[in-house]
Amino acid sequence: MINKVTLIGNLGKDPEVRILDSGTKVAKFPMATNENYKDKSGEWQTKTEWHDVVLWRGLAEQAERQLKKGSLVYVEGKLTSRKYQDRDGNDRYITEIVARIIRSLDRKESGGMSSSFPSSDDDPFSGQDENVNNSGSQSSGNEPDEDDDLPF
Known part of the structure; x- marks a missing residue:
């Protein structure tokens, strides 16, 4: 089974960072993605999902x-859902993307791409996928030949 989400979008606000009692850092932020489409009258519309x-x-x-x-x-991760109770004791449900890979796509002032992360010790799934390297690409050990002309 697969639970994988890939998004490209903009942060809705600065990351909110907390340190748990265990000393573990956790950051949260809302992210907006846009979808453009033509409506029935032929006008372009933009739908934003948060x-x-x-x-x-x-x-x-x-x-x-x-x-x-x-x-x-760019965010890659998995969908998670959880239930919690608000201050009034009402059950609330939330769906979140737990990121495993995140890359800034903003350009630096020099015109180059900004650095990307994570590093190898940032895997939140603590070793669930040993085939992920620092750049986030999959490595199967069976790398294709350089002459491979497949389009993917």
Whole structure:
């Protein structure tokens, strides 16, 4: 079974970082993605969807240092749902994206792409996927030949 989410969008506000009693850092931020389409009258419309993104440990630290409201980011992770009770004791449900990989897509002032993260020790799934390297790409050990002309 697969539970994988990939998004490209903008932060709705600066990451909110907390340190849990255990000393673990967690960051949260809302992220907006846009979909453009033509309505029945032929006019272009934009639909914005909001997503709650959660980052753990080293990813949370890096997001705190490198991201801010409006930042364009690539996020890859999994969907999680949880139930909690509000102050009045009412049950509430929330769906979040627990990020595993996040990359800033904002350009630096010099014109180059900004650095990306995570590093190898930032895996929130603590070793669930040993085939992920620092750049976040999958490595199966069976790398294709350089002459491979497949389009993917």
